[in-house]
Amino acid sequence: MDRSLSLYIHYPFCVRKCRYCDFLSGPADSAARKAYLGALEREISLVPEFIGKRPVRTLFFGGGTPSLMEEGELSSLMEALCSKFTFEEGAEISMEVNPGTADLSKLRAFRRQGINRLSIGVQSFHDQELALLGRIHRAEDAVRIFHEARHAGFDNLNLDLMSALPGQSPEKWRDNLEKACSLGPEHISAYSLIIEEGTPFASMELPPLPGEEEDRRMYHETGEILLSRGYERYEISNYARPGFACRHNCVYWTCRDYLGLGLGASSLMGESRFDCVSSMKDYLSAGRWEDFHEEKIPLTLEDRMEEFMFLGLRMTEGIRTGDFEERFHVPFEEIYGKTAEKHLKEGLLAEDMGRLFLTERGLDIANYVMSDYILDR
Numbered sequence: 001m002d003r004s005l006s007l008y009i010h011y012p013f014c015v016r017k018c019r020y021c022d023f024l025s026g027p028a029d030s031a032a033r034k035a036y037l038g039a040l041e042r043e044i045s046l047v048p049e050f051i052g053k054r055p056v057r058t059l060f061f062g063g064g065t066p067s068l069m070e071e072g073e074l075s076s077l078m079e080a081l082c083s084k085f086t087f088e089e090g091a092e093i094s095m096e097v098n099p100g101t102a103d104l105s106k107l108r109a110f111r112r113q114g115i116n117r118l119s120i121g122v123q124s125f126h127d128q129e130l131a132l133l134g135r136i137h138r139a140e141d142a143v144r145i146f147h148e149a150r151h152a153g154f155d156n157l158n159l160d161l162m163s164a165l166p167g168q169s170p171e172k173w174r175d176n177l178e179k180a181c182s183l184g185p186e187h188i189s190a191y192s193l194i195i196e197e198g199t200p201f202a203s204m205e206l207p208p209l210p211g212e213e214e215d216r217r218m219y220h221e222t223g224e225i226l227l228s229r230g231y232e233r234y235e236i237s238n239y240a241r242p243g244f245a246c247r248h249n250c251v252y253w254t255c256r257d258y259l260g261l262g263l264g265a266s267s268l269m270g271e272s273r274f275d276c277v278s279s280m281k282d283y284l285s286a287g288r289w290e291d292f293h294e295e296k297i298p299l300t301l302e303d304r305m306e307e308f309m310f311l312g313l314r315m316t317e318g319i320r321t322g323d324f325e326e327r328f329h330v331p332f333e334e335i336y337g338k339t340a341e342k343h344l345k346e347g348l349l350a351e352d353m354g355r356l357f358l359t360e361r362g363l364d365i366a367n368y369v370m371s372d373y374i375l376d377r
């Protein structure tokens with residue numbers, strides 16, 4: 001059994017809320033941010049020994065805007081983490097960076113603290129689009145932060161881009177992709193905007209959104225452009241130069257264990273899931289490991305099999321039927337044989353050396369394909 005563990009740390013503060021965002025995040029003054037970090041370090045110190053003993057392969061600081069942290073705050077957090085966990089040699093340590101919150105000296109400090117991968121929230125290289133999204137930065141900040149990250153010694157950089165924005169033409173999206181490629185990051189994430197209920201976007205009058213067909217066209221062009229620039233698609237929305245797939249996210253897609261620390265963070269450990277409390281008041285007053293968490297949710301065998309399929313098929317290399325059998329001690333054929341056969345016949349799935357993966361056509365209607373893997377209870 002693979003004993004290694006991945007850690008996710010949630011930093012729930014931002015300068016201000018973006019108009020499309022439904023993450024657990026928001027603005028707060030420095031006293032509130034300090035109090036939170038105190039509680040986070042307390043939570044880390046309370047991690048049970050049987051979890052703390054597992055070697056850490058990847059660590060991801062997400063949010064929110066973790067790049068709002070000052071060097072002293074990050075160094076104290078890293079100290080707390082290092083006194084609880086042992087990191088594997090070459091562990092991937094990523095941080096999300098909002099271009100409006102960092103400069104060269106801060107990035108150098110992050111590098112000194114052991115961060116070795118940055119995920120830069122660019123979203124767009126057009127100021128008009130950034131303003132519409134409610135981002136705090138301008139396009140020139142994204143370009144500046146990229147070069148500063150290189151100067152600070154980062155050789156593993158991701159750029160986050162967002163397509164299907166209100167009023168966005170395919171030309172503008174192509175231009176965003178070209179600008180991203182011209183910087184030469186190791187990794188590009190390209191997600192379509194989803195308008196979530198309860199966000200300002202859901203109630204605003206917005207320029208028209210690209211239609212479904214246009215959205216599909218942008219998606220296909222994204223693959224073509226990035227492929228021609230040396231990026232491989234390894235997941236529905238993620239592209240990387242060979243060897244630079246995000247190891248942390250691959251842990252999620254392959255259903256391996258991860259521990260989430262911080263407000264609202266989720267964990268998957270063996271056969272159960274558990275979430276940290278999402279009320280700041282409860283989080284700050286938690287004194288025992290149990291107080292930091294909502295009740296554990298045991299996963300049934302069916303839940304775990306479905307997740308293995310849903311998440312695994314997001315990756316272009318798909319799933320290995322042998323892994324399924326090793327994990328669940330039952331022949332793949334017996335559980336999903338008929339469904340997979342149907343998808344193979346329809347050209348939605350392909351097979352190669354024990355791997356099953358979505359074809360281009362399957363990727364286009366991935367949600368439909370995956371819904372066929374829901375099991376009867």
Ligand code: SF4
Pocket residue numbers: 013014016017018021022023025063064065098121
């Ligand atoms: S910076 Fe990120 S987490 Fe913060 S409000 Fe904007 S999208 Fe949400």
